[in-house]
Amino acid sequence: MQYLVSVITDTPDLATEDEMAAIDVFNDRLQAEGHWVFAGGLAAPSSATVIDNRGEEAMFTDGPFLESKEYLAGFWVMEAADLDVALKLATEGSKACNRKIEVRPFL
Amino acid sequence: MSVADVREAVTQAHREEWTRVVASLTRRFGDLDIAEEAAAEAFATAVERWPADGVPPNPGAWLTTTANRNAIDRIRRENKRGDKQKEAQLLYDDDPPGPAGAIDDERLRLIFTCCHPALAMQTRVALTLRMVAGLTVPEIARALLVQETAMGQRITRAKAKIKAARIPYRVPSAADLPARVSGVLAVLFLVFNEGYLATGPDTDPVRHDLTAEAIRLTRLIRALLPEDGEVAGLLALMLLTEARRTARVSASGELVTLAEQDRGTWDAALIAEGHRLVRERLAARVAPGRYQILAAISAVHTSARDIRDTDWSQVVALYDQLVRLDPSPIIVLNRAIAVAELDGPEVALATVDRLEDKLAGYHAYHAARADLLRRLGRSQKSRAAYDKAIELAGNTAETAYLTRRRDQLG
Numbered sequence: 001m002q003y004l005v006s007v008i009t010d011t012p013d014l015a016t017e018d019e020m021a022a023i024d025v026f027n028d029r030l031q032a033e034g035h036w037v038f039a040g041g042l043a044a045p046s047s048a049t050v051i052d053n054r055g056e057e058a059m060f061t062d063g064p065f066l067e068s069k070e071y072l073a074g075f076w077v078m079e080a081a082d083l084d085v086a087l088k089l090a091t092e093g094s095k096a097c098n099r100k101i102e103v104r105p106f107l
Numbered sequence: 108m109s110v111a112d113v114r115e116a117v118t119q120a121h122r123e124e125w126t127r128v129v130a131s132l133t134r135r136f137g138d139l140d141i142a143e144e145a146a147a148e149a150f151a152t153a154v155e156r157w158p159a160d161g162v163p164p165n166p167g168a169w170l171t172t173t174a175n176r177n178a179i180d181r182i183r184r185e186n187k188r189g190d191k192q193k194e195a196q197l198l199y200d201d202d203p204p205g206p207a208g209a210i211d212d213e214r215l216r217l218i219f220t221c222c223h224p225a226l227a228m229q230t231r232v233a234l235t236l237r238m239v240a241g242l243t244v245p246e247i248a249r250a251l252l253v254q255e256t257a258m259g260q261r262i263t264r265a266k267a268k269i270k271a272a273r274i275p276y277r278v279p280s281a282a283d284l285p286a287r288v289s290g291v292l293a294v295l296f297l298v299f300n301e302g303y304l305a306t307g308p309d310t311d312p313v314r315h316d317l318t319a320e321a322i323r324l325t326r327l328i329r330a331l332l333p334e335d336g337e338v339a340g341l342l343a344l345m346l347l348t349e350a351r352r353t354a355r356v357s358a359s360g361e362l363v364t365l366a367e368q369d370r371g372t373w374d375a376a377l378i379a380e381g382h383r384l385v386r387e388r389l390a391a392r393v394a395p396g397r398y399q400i401l402a403a404i405s406a407v408h409t410s411a412r413d414i415r416d417t418d419w420s421q422v423v424a425l426y427d428q429l430v431r432l433d434p435s436p437i438i439v440l441n442r443a444i445a446v447a448e449l450d451g452p453e454v455a456l457a458t459v460d461r462l463e464d465k466l467a468g469y470h471a472y473h474a475a476r477a478d479l480l481r482r483l484g485r486s487q488k489s490r491a492a493y494d495k496a497i498e499l500a501g502n503t504a505e506t507a508y509l510t511r512r513r514d515q516l517g
Contacts, residue, residue, distance in 0.1 A: 001273050082275040083225060084283075105272045 001105065002037060003086040005076040005093060008100040010069050012044055019098050026096040034079065035089055041074035073099065077106075113158045120166040121150055125241035126327070128170050130213035132178055133276060139220070140266045141178050143238060149174035214239075215331050216276050222291040223274050230265045231294045237262055239327075240320050250301070250317055252310070291328065292341050292398065295321050299345050303352070304502050312356050312504030318349050336388055340399030343384035347405035350377035355504075362508035366414040378409045400429045419449040436465040444475055452479040470499035474509060486516045 015023065030036040045064040052059045064071070076093065080086040086103050094101040125146065132142035149170045163169040221234040233251065236242045242250070248258035268274070279287040302317025325342045332338050354368040363369075385406040388399050395403070404425045411417040426442035440462055447455035456479045459472070466472035477492035493513035500506050 082273045083223075084275050084279070087225065103272075107271070 001080060001082065001086075003078050003080055003083075003090075004104045004106065005078055005086070005090050006072050006102040006104070007041075007074040007093075007097055008070050008102055009073040010071075015041070015097060019096070022096040022098075026093055030076070030078065030089070035085075037077040037079055039074070039076040042072060045071045070100075110158060113162060116162040116166065117150070117153050117157060120153065120170060121241060122323075124167040124170050125150070126214050126217065126239050127167060128174050129238055129241075130217040131171060132174055133217060133220075134213050135175070136178050136182070137276065139238065139269055141181060142174075143266075145174040145178035145181065146170075148177045212278065214327065215278050218291055218328065219278055219287055220269065220274060220276050222287075222294050223269070224287075224290055225272065225274060226265055226268070228294070228297070230261055231290075232297055233258060233261055234265050235294050235324070236298070236320070240324055242320070250314070252306075288328075288332065288335060289337065289396075292325075292337060295325050295328070296341060296398075298324075299348075303348060304505070306501040310503075312360065312362065312502050313352055315352065318345070318352065321345060322349060336391060336393055337396040337398045339384050339388055340396060340402045343381045343388070343402035344398055344405055346377045346384070347381035347402060347409050350374040350381065350409060360504055360507055361511065362502070362504040364508070365408060370413065373409065381409065382406055395428075397429060397433055400425055400432070404429075417448070419445060423449055436462050437469070437471075440466060440472055440475060447479060447482075452482040455479055456483065468499065470496045470501075470505075473499065474505075477509070477512070481512070481516060489513075490516050 027036065027039060030039075048064045050061040050063070050065045052061070074097070078086060078089055080089060083103070083105070086105075090101050090103045128146045128149065129139075129142050132145055133139055136142060152173055153166075153170065157163075218235070218239055221238050222231045226234065229251070233247055236247045236250065237244065244259050244262065245255050247253075247262075248255040251258065253261070278284075299318055299321035302314040302319075302321060305312055305314050305317075322342070322345050325338070325345055329335075329338050329342050350373050351365075351368060353374075354370070354372045355363055357363050381402065385399075385402050388395060388402075404422055407418050407421050407425070422445045423442065426438070426445055429438055430442060440459060443455045443458040443462075446458065456476070459476050459479060462472060473492045473496035477489050477496055480486075480489035480492055490513055493509055493516075497506055497509045497513065500509060
């Protein structure tokens with residue numbers, strides 16, 4: 001079972017050095033214990049481009065599809081047996097990156 | 108067997124077997140939705156058949172077997188691609204229910220799943236009332252003052268989340284158990300409190316259906332986790348509170364305070380059972396949690412012949428212990444009410460006044476202040492506090508009581 005573990009933030013600040021170090025330790029653990037699938041940090045929402053090619057011609061829009069106060073700053077994809085395991089990992093992940101986190105199952 | 112006897116047998120089977128049937132089906136099919144529907148169908152079949160066929164010698168086994176068949180039928184219907192191998196397994200895996208211990212485990216699993224922290228509190232309450240207590244959706248909607256369709260959707264969404272997010276169907280590990288048990292107890296305490304002091308202006312002031320259901324479920328948890336002190340504490344607290352239920356509202360529908368209750372009408376059997384549990388916890392010599400302390404406070408009250416006979420210093424000492432554990436403003440308010448009896452209303456009022464920032468929107472804060480001000484002869488201020496309390500109170504009996512008190516001010 002895989003879960004998308006999203007990092008939610010409301011400031012444009014990138015992770016500090018201490019936070020990056022804690023995230024590295026956490027990532028090592030995820031890999032050692034077989035929970036790691038993928039992870040990455042994202043550039044600011046203002047760097048996004050939205051593409052809509054449902055019509056005749058592809059439309060490009062500068063910026064995110066939804067303006068909001070809180071946004072996705074990064075994510076993990078984790079392998080976990082069930083939600084209890086995923087929540088436990090996410091709880092530690094939240095501490096490591098010092099941000100709010102959302103856990104959502106893949107179908 | 109008369110129609111009434113059969114109806115009684117079905118009701119009794121529902122009370123005693125519903126949780127077991129749902130739990131064992133959930134375990135077997137790994138799906139709350141299938142378990143719930145198949146169990147409900149089996150009980151409906153019982154209502155239909157038992158009058159003609161007679162009540163089976165082992166109603167629980169009959170219901171489990173019937174529900175199992177219903178579940179298999181549904182899976183077959185839905186399984187249009189015809190997964191023959193899975194179907195065969197369903198067919199031949201028709202094993203009888205395991206020993207009592209294993210079944211108890213299944214019921215616990217069900218409770219922990221329904222009270223999972225990833226579900227919203229109101230959802231946990233609704234799901235527990237449906238899956239564990241066996242209330243119907245319309246009954247739960249009425250109990251929680253929510254529209255029936257909204258309640259149905261809430262329960263459906265919760266079952267879908269449990270499935271999609273894979274909320275596990277198991278008893279938490281020893282390390283997680285205390286926190287998870289306390290989550291379950293919070294759900295049961297919420298159900299009980301809603302029954303004991305119903306919040307809505309359109310319901311009875313005291314709802315025996317909810318208090319009785321909360322006690323029944325807490326007894327079940329107690330039977331499954333007999334060593335847990337907080338479970339015993341919550342059960343004792345509920346029993347000692349329930350014992351005073353009939354004395355709590357007057358014939359005219361007004362709330363009767365502890366001081367004015369006719370103690371002769373308190374339920375002696377419930378009090379004896381509650382006191383036994385409190386003594387059991389005292390003898391355990393383990394630092395008590397909040398429910399055990401609240402139960403001990405209730406035990407002091409229910410041991411007194413009248414309000415003057417109450418050991419207030421003991422009550423305040425217990426509140427001191429509780430404040431150390433949980434310094435929330437509501438606990439501080441309740442402690443102050445006890446202090447008023449020991450050290451007088453002036454001392455208590457000083458503490459209560461300091462809580463204004465945190466409790467200004469809470470009717471009991473204003474009611475407590477109004478009472479202290481009344482006892483100090485400050486009628487004008489007391490009247491203003493009663494006005495505020497009446498404005499915020501939702502319970503009809505409490506509103507009636509507060510209104511009379513206000514109108515009696517000189």
